[in-house]
Amino acid sequence: MSQTAKFTTGSTMRHVVVMTLTGSIGLSFMFLVDFLALFWISRLGREDLLAAVGFAATVQFFLISISIGMMIAAVALVSRALGQGDPDRARRIATSAMVYSVLTQGVIAVVVFTSRDGILGWSGASGEVLQVASDFLGISVVSLPLIALGMSAAAILRAAGEAWRAMMVTTTGGLAAVVVDPILIIWMDLGVPGAAMAIVISRLVMACAGLYWVIGKGLIGRPGLDDLRSSAAPFLGIALPAVATQVSTPFGNWVLIRAMAEHGDSAVAGLGVAARLQILGFGGIFALSGAIGGIIGQNHGANMPGRVRQSYIDALKFCAVYTAAVWALMVIFADPLARAFGLTGQAAEVVHWFALIGAGSFMFTGALFVSNAAFNNLGRPLWATMANWARDGGLMAPLAFGLGAYFAAPGVIAGQAVANVLAGTLAAWIGWRFVSRGLDPAPRPA
Known part of the structure; x- marks a missing residue:
């Protein structure tokens, strides 16, 4: 591996912008798969199918978040090793991280496949909607090891500063979905099962692209038992709390869909479209934590606390400008997008209110994610876990159900917005106090 610590020199704002925008493009293309599936299914003219895919997508987001948590651990350890000038150790850690991620998602795929009906039932799905969602999940969940492979590869590339290649890993999967979605769903008349098949194909393409680039750049090697054993403790030390942190967001989404289910399938269909718009439109916010993790990790590894602080400030500035736009x-x-998805009445109202009040609160979600990056890469991963669960486990349910009881479906959206504002403000303040004080030198990875 000939990689050097690229983030320890040059403008920190430039690094933040380049890494976040390329990360957001790649992440948005990955989530474009779900968005396109939902769009083409809307062409079938049935809101119950939209609701079914919405339920299944909520479960999928939970599962993908586990890979994101493991990806964060890979970025933290690989970038730190590179910052300390040890590319050989970085390669061994990267290889082990990829193996851990693929094996973990393989086990999860088996568990979810066998218990998907129960999971969807707990989420509020019933009758025909539950059956359609179960069929969708039964096909798509088998591709979890593939998405773990692709996301791990993108994380390793990002940690090494290979922004464009990391972006292209997930972009290739989205481009594949652009082609195969209409073919399978509409032209071959496979409907919802066709959408699930398109997801499997797109993830296969992403995994192949990721392997091609990490092998080509010499960022991984042949897995060895000694490396797997020695990397396990430091990897799990970050991965376990990072996974716990990441799954809080889909848990919060699960709370929202449960609260929205109180207002009928039409409201759930609207939330499904709003959620896809949220993930696609705010790809930069969702990518922010992983994108700046490598910047913070390399500068911390190189013992440059001033650049760590400046990276934190620059990430918050980027977050504010991006969210406003x-x-x-x-x-x-x-409203035009709601009509394009064939939504009317309550479903269209949910999308309208998300755009009006829910979208603006993502400025505070971004602040929460920036603090997460600081905590995860500076040795306080449990702080990130507590910050996220304070929002998704503590604030989301009482606010979403409480405001939903008074203001119906729009109240659920308002509950999400208030939770974002409260948790994001507190986490950003704590994160700034943390990076402003003197930081201990980074420990050398095993």
């Missing part, structure tokens, strides 16, 4: 676009285009 996307919020404006959401307000302008939300």
Whole structure:
């Protein structure tokens, strides 16, 4: 491996912008798969199918978040090793991290496949909607090891500063979905099962692209038992709390869909479309934590606390500008997009209110994710876990159900927005106090 610590020199703002925008493009293309599936299914003219895919997508987001948590651990350890000038150790850690991620998602795939009906029932699905969602999940869940492979590869590339290659890993999967979605769903008349098959194909393409680039750049080697054993403790020390942190967001989404289910399938269909718009439009916010993790990790590994602090500030600035721009676009285009998905009545109202009040709160979600990056890469991963669960486990349910009881479906969206504002403000303040004080030198990875 000939990689050097690219983030220890040059403008920190430039690194934040480049890594976040390329990360967001790649992540958005990955989530474009779900968005396109939902769009083409909407062409079938049935809101119950949209609701079914919405339930299944909520479960999928939970499972993908586990891979994101393991990806964060890979970025933290690989970037730190590179910052300390040890590319050989970075390669061994990267290889082990990829093996751990694929094996973990393989086990999860088996568990979810066998218990998917119960999981969907707990989420509020019933009758025909539950059956359709179960069929969708039964096909798509087998590709979890593939997405783990692709996301691990993208994380390793990002930790090494290979922004464009990391972006292209997930972009290739989205481009594959652009082609195969209409073919399978509409032209071959496979409907919802066709959408699930398209997800499997796109993840296969992403995994192949990721392997091609990490092998080509010499970022991974042949797995060895000694490396797997020696990397396990430091990897799990970050991965376990990082996974716990990441799954809080889909748990919060699960709370929202349960609260929205109280108002009928039409409201759930609207939330499904709003959720896809949220993930696609705010790809930069969702990518922020992973994107700046490598910047913070390399500078911490190189013992440059001033650049760590500046990276934190620059990430918050980026978050504010990005959210303002996307919020404006959401307000302008939300109603036309709802009509494009064939939504009317309550479903369209949910999308409208998300654009009006929910989207703006992502400025505070971004602040939460910036603090997460600081905590995960500076030796306080449990702080990130507590910050996220304070929002998704502590605030989301009482606010979503409480405001939903008074204001119906729009109240659920308002509950999400208030939770974002409260948790994001507190986490950003704690994160700034943390990076502002003197940081201990980074420990050398095993």
